[in-house]
Amino acid sequence: ALFLHTTAARPTEAITLRPDNLDLDRCYGVSANKTKNGARREFWLTQEMADELKLLPPKKMHYGEGELRVFGWAHYTCAYGPWKETCRRAGLAYVTPYEAGRHSFATEGITRQERNPVMVAKTGNWKNVNTLLRNYAHPEKMSEFVENVYGRAGEKPQLKVVGKESD
Numbered sequence: 001a002l003f004l005h006t007t008a009a010r011p012t013e014a015i016t017l018r019p020d021n022l023d024l025d026r027c028y029g030v031s032a033n034k035t036k037n038g039a040r041r042e043f044w045l046t047q048e049m050a051d052e053l054k055l056l057p058p059k060k061m062h063y064g065e066g067e068l069r070v071f072g073w074a075h076y077t078c079a080y081g082p083w084k085e086t087c088r089r090a091g092l093a094y095v096t097p098y099e100a101g102r103h104s105f106a107t108e109g110i111t112r113q114e115r116n117p118v119m120v121a122k123t124g125n126w127k128n129v130n131t132l133l134r135n136y137a138h139p140e141k142m143s144e145f146v147e148n149v150y151g152r153a154g155e156k157p158q159l160k161v162v163g164k165e166s167d
Contacts, residue, residue, distance in 0.1 A: 001083075002052060003071075004101030005108075007043045008124030010036065011076040011097045019058045019068055024050040041125050106136035 003014055013031050022029040022043075027050045031041035045053070059072040066074070073079045079097065087094045095103075102124065109120035110133070117129050117137075126132040139145075 001097075001100055002049055004097055005104050006046050006049050008102045008105035008126075009041075009043065010102065011079065013041055014071060014097075014101075015069070015073050015076045015079070017070040019070055022053065022070065024054050035125065037125065037127055044123055103136050103138065106132055107138045107140070110137035111140050 003009060004011070007014075009017075013033075013035060016032040017029065018032050021032050022045075024045070027045040027047060029043040029045060031043070033040075035041045053070065056070065058068040058070060060066055061069055061074045071079075076097070083097055084094055105124050106120060109115045109124070110117055117133060120137075121127075121129045121132045124132065124136075126136075
């Protein structure tokens with residue numbers, strides 16, 4: 001979950017990640033395969049994520065006979081049952097791994113942290129900023145936003161019309 005959230009990785013990108021795709025000392029990685037967009041994906045890792053990955057032993061897929069992977073799943077659909085059970089046991093509302101990854105990465109960067117959409121798109125591997133803004137960055141606390149930007153608690157706001165003088 002932390003990897004998905006802090007990298008905007010798609011579940012398939014995370015599941016197929018191999019240890020040789022990561023340089024944990026540089027907090028960097030690339031996808032094992034071409035992504036949905038047709039190119040290999042770069043990952044910039046937080047120091048916390050790199051430290052966690054250093055502690056996670058790689059696992060051989062296909063009953064110990066396959067390739068080494070960072071996470072212990074042969075296919076992204078294998079993780080959905082345990083993911084759902086973990087949400088239930090933790091008392092969290094269920095969200096899919098995709099929502100916990102790309103959608104939360106975009107919402108955190110754009111909505112909560114108010115960061116540059118171009119940087120969020122680049123680090124999250126969106127080829128188009130408009131797609132990021134239209135489909136992934138979700139608004140939150142809209143009435144609080146309106147009050148903080150346009151209102152004054154307990155005071156009548158001053159009306160200022162752009163392009164016209166006001167009293």
